[in-house]
Amino acid sequence: MATKVIVVGGGYGGIVAARTLDDVAEVTLIEPRETFLHHVAHLRAAADPTWAGRIMIPYDGLLARGRVLRDTATVVRPGSVELASGARLGADYIVLATGSAGPFPTRVAGASRAEVTRQLHDLHAALDQASAVLLLGAGPIGLEFAGEIASAWPGRPVTVVDPVPELLAGRFPEQLRTDLARQLDDLGVRVLLGTKLDTPPETPAGTVRPFTVTTGDGTTIVADLWFACYGGTTPTTCLGPELVAARQPSGRLQVTEHLRVTGQERVFAVGDLNDTPELKTGRAAGRQAEVAAANIRALIEGGPLTAYEPYPDAMIFSLGPSGGAGYAPEFGFLDAGATARFKADFLLDHFRAQLGAGS
Template sequence: MTTKVVVVGGGYGGIVAARGLDDIADVTLVEPRETFLHHTAHLRAVADPAWAEKIFIPYDGLLSRGRVVRDAAARVDPGLVELVSGARLEADYVVLATGSAGPFPTRLEGTGRDAGARQLRDLHEALGRASAVLLLGAGAIGLEFAGEIAAFWPGKPVTLVDPAPELLSGLFPGEVTAELERQLAGLGVRVLLGTKVDSRPDTPAGTVSPFEVTTADGDRIAADLWFACYGGTVPSNYLGAGLAAARQPGGRLAVDEHLRVAGHDRVFAVGDLNDTPELKTGRAADRQGEVVAGNIRALIGGGPLTAYEPFPPGMILSLGPRGGVGYAPEFGLMGAEATAEFKSDFLLDHFRAKLGAQAA
């Protein structure tokens, strides 16, 4: 009988795992979104409307033998996935790839393509009308968003506020943060570290309306548009009791070196959902999807399992279409020109190929 594999979540790791097993198993990919959303480029799509349609890629070409079900998991136990629609999917192997969640700019809202594109257009219009923007959180998302805003609306005041004493939590060499600070200053972005605002603005995030806040250091910031660039969560309330036992305090699932959920031989977790000790990036999720597909193939055929090796700290962070900073131990520091060239297309055609879609 054909081995049944259910992959829950169609993000970066889920699509790789599903496609890697399509020729050897009966694969069902469960995903509530109408299309794959290329999250890596969604901040560029807010700033540049030309990207608003490009980041939504159909799932139609992903699997040749398996199927993609537009639904969400209501409960997952080893061997069984129950969907919100009421459908029940039996599974010899389960791959959990449900990622992370949060308000924009962490993620786009909704599951439909049209609704997502409309949100991008509305945010672009709001940014165009705003006289000054406040971003709370200077992590990778806040930094990229600040760079996009400052690059596409030159002269518009953008302020970043973060309680951390240094950029990117000190994970990277000083030359990286120095280059990042230099480019942000060149874009006119004001960065306030080691402090926080006394309270959030009264107006809703993403809504244009004047406000003023004060930081713990006494800086007064007047703006009329703000966003919280932190606070992403890892939803896992669909887990049955046995799987929920592997949930760690931060919400992620403990996995072994083969990316199996702790205590379970046939349930795997990839991407933001698991607790591998590394930055949660698309590159890591992609590699984890490959390892999980290979390990399930090995379990089906009786071969040895592959251990996953977490990536050392690395990033390629864009600051608008002509700037950015990149770093990884294998290639060192990437400056504005090299970073901008690498992220000029956000590897769009690469991901369209993974999904079996035509080149953009």
């Protein structure tokens, strides 16, 4: 009988793990969404509705032999996965690739194509109606969202507030921080660092309604739309007691160098869910999935296991369609022009190829 592999989660890591093992095992990918959602581009889709349909890619062409089940894992234990539909699936190996969760702009809610499209269009309508926008958090999400808003609505006041004393917390070269700060200033984005709000807005996040707030250093901000650009979580409620034992204070699962969940021989965790010491990016999730799949293949066919080597810090920030900056050790600093060219289509062709969707 064929070895049974269940991949829980159809994001950046899950699709790579499933596709890589499709020729050597009976693969089942469990994913509640109707389509793959290219989260890296969802901020562009909120600012520009023409992107909404492009960032959703069908799973139909992902697997030649395996299957994609549109369902939700409710209980995952070594050797089995229980689903919301009531089914219980047995597995020889499990790859956990459940990603992260959170409200917009951390993630986009909705499982169906129609729900995602409606949310993105509603968000665009709110942004279009707003007269001034407040973003809490100057991390990658807050900075990129500020750039998208300022580029799509020139002259619209956008304020970013974060208690950290400097952009990117010193993890990157000063050239990158300086250039991002300059471009944000050129776009009219006001960045207030080293301070936080005395109290959050009374208006619900994402709702257009006038409000006034004050920061700890006495700065008054008047706006009518705000978002919290932080607070992503790693969902682990579906994990059985054997897997919960590996959960760290951060909420992530401790893994070995081979990406096995600590204490487990046949359960692997990739992407946002695990505790590898690196920035959590789609690129890292994909590479981890390759290593986890290679190790499952080695366990099936015989052969040495591969140790995963975390990526060094690297990030490319887009600030609207024509701006941004980036850095990676292998190519150094990227200016606005190079960043805009690199992120012109957010690598959509690459992910469509991974999913077997063509161009």
